[in-house]
Amino acid sequence: MEKTYHIITIGCQMNKSDSERIANYLESLGYSWTDERERADVVVTTTCGVRQSAEDRIYGLVPRIKRSNPKGRIILTGCLSRREDVRRRLEEYVDIWMPITELPDLAAKLGKKGTGSLSGYLKINPKYGSNFSAFVPIGNGCDNFCTYCVVPYARGRETYRPAEDVIREAEGLIKKGYKEIILIAQNVNSYKDEKGMDFPDLLRAVNDIEGDFWLRFATSHPKDMSNKLIGTIAGCAKLCQHVHLPAQAGDDEVLRRMNRKYTKDHYLKLIEKIRAEFDPKLKNRKSFVEPISITTDIIVGFPGETKEQFQETARLFRAARFDMAYIAQYSPRPGTASAKMEDDVCRKEKKRREEELMKILRKTALVNNKIYQGKIVEVLFDKKNQKGIFGKTRANKTVRCDRDAKAKIGEIARVKILKIQDFGLEGKIIDGKK
Ligand code: SF4
Numbered sequence: 001m002e003k004t005y006h007i008i009t010i011g012c013q014m015n016k017s018d019s020e021r022i023a024n025y026l027e028s029l030g031y032s033w034t035d036e037r038e039r040a041d042v043v044v045t046t047t048c049g050v051r052q053s054a055e056d057r058i059y060g061l062v063p064r065i066k067r068s069n070p071k072g073r074i075i076l077t078g079c080l081s082r083r084e085d086v087r088r089r090l091e092e093y094v095d096i097w098m099p100i101t102e103l104p105d106l107a108a109k110l111g112k113k114g115t116g117s118l119s120g121y122l123k124i125n126p127k128y129g130s131n132f133s134a135f136v137p138i139g140n141g142c143d144n145f146c147t148y149c150v151v152p153y154a155r156g157r158e159t160y161r162p163a164e165d166v167i168r169e170a171e172g173l174i175k176k177g178y179k180e181i182i183l184i185a186q187n188v189n190s191y192k193d194e195k196g197m198d199f200p201d202l203l204r205a206v207n208d209i210e211g212d213f214w215l216r217f218a219t220s221h222p223k224d225m226s227n228k229l230i231g232t233i234a235g236c237a238k239l240c241q242h243v244h245l246p247a248q249a250g251d252d253e254v255l256r257r258m259n260r261k262y263t264k265d266h267y268l269k270l271i272e273k274i275r276a277e278f279d280p281k282l283k284n285r286k287s288f289v290e291p292i293s294i295t296t297d298i299i300v301g302f303p304g305e306t307k308e309q310f311q312e313t314a315r316l317f318r319a320a321r322f323d324m325a326y327i328a329q330y331s332p333r334p335g336t337a338s339a340k341m342e343d344d345v346c347r348k349e350k351k352r353r354e355e356e357l358m359k360i361l362r363k364t365a366l367v368n369n370k371i372y373q374g375k376i377v378e379v380l381f382d383k384k385n386q387k388g389i390f391g392k393t394r395a396n397k398t399v400r401c402d403r404d405a406k407a408k409i410g411e412i413a414r415v416k417i418l419k420i421q422d423f424g425l426e427g428k429i430i431d432g433k434k
Contacts, residue, residue, distance in 0.1 A: 004034035011048025020126035049079035066093040079154035132410030133180035147337035200232035207236035246297035250316030251309035290395040293323035301350035303341035
């Protein structure tokens with residue numbers, strides 16, 4: 001009988017992309033997908049250790065899977081797969097611990113003949129989860145060692161794919177009609193391949209592939225955001241006008257203790273530069289072009305963050321006028337440098353700081369969105385539910401249209417914006433497929 005597999009993915013875009021590679025790898029070994037994890041021969045869980053809440057999910061989930069499927073081989077990969085304390089805690093429920101870089105060796109662990117000679121797991125082709133939008137990893141790992149972050153321990157040091165591999169993968173997708181290519185890595189802007197190609201060169205090369213598609217990338221580190229990259233973002237027509245630039249904090253001393261290697265001033269100047277480079281190009285255009293949107297990640301309540309230091313983050317928020325922010329309350333991650341610092345901001349105060357930033361964010365996002373009223377934008381639709389059909393604009397704004405609107409998931413349509421909110425727009429499709 002045919003062997004089956006099931007994958008559960010928790011966490012970031014890199015984890016989603018890793019799961020796509022695991023799926024294709026298992027299929028190459030003769031396994032086929034099943035929705036029933038209780039009956040699967042192999043159940044893979046791609047874990048996230050960035051927040052305590054994501055980690056806690058695993059402690060409930062993995063024993064449940066094993067109990068409901070005692071014969072299945074349970075594989076644990078992702079951020080938690082190298083952690084000794086997690087291994088001890090879940091020892092009796094996990095059959096194979098697999099840091100993602102060991103994917104090429106999985107065949108042998110499953111007792112199959114496989115592709116163990118592959119140099120690097122990113123050489124394994126993915127089974128894409130979408131037929132119109134694809135994550136294309138350009139590398140893996142991180143060398144930055146921000147003091148709160150598990151990624152350098154969980155994924156190891158930075159390694160990058162040769163540009164020709166990335167370009168070949170993108171070309172293949174575009175030929176198949178993919179509408180959106182998202183280049184991903186923990187820190188895209190420190191990309192360098194063996195032939196000396198840097199990230200702006202790579203972006204330009206992918207942008208220059210023939211075809212009608214949108215290009216995105218994530219995530220950038222402010223210390224590596226060069227003038228060359230900013231110029232490239234502004235100069236590449238297929239590159240969407242959205243930059244995700246994690247600030248993490250607005251106080252220089254907190255940033256120093258986070259080992260972020262930039263100051264609040266540097267961060268704000270970068271944003272000014274990005275807007276100055278991009279937005280004048282929009283003037284004198286006959287049709288509406290979305291301005292660049294800037295989004296960020298923030299941690300509130302980092303060890304030792306005083307009320308005054310938090311106010312520096314609030315000031316950064318007002319000055320930066322973000323379109324969106326992912327605000328996390330600090331939680332210590334085992335094995336990181338900050339886990340040795342005293343977690344001295346209480347939960348209630350962390351929540352209060354999160355809410356204060358959220359209030360500022362709602363205001364700046366709403367002001368930024370006002371320009372959209374009555375304008376026509378392109379939207380790539382990606383989700384439909386009872387409330388309507390949803391998609392994203394080039395600037396990554398979420399747009400909702402009526403459920404019965406003539407639009408299909410995976411298609412780009414032109415939409416007239418009729419209503420604006422802080423974190424979303426509503427509109428009416430004015431014509432079908434682009
Ligand atoms: S840059 Fe910092 S936060 Fe980002 S993955 Fe690397 S260590 Fe983690």
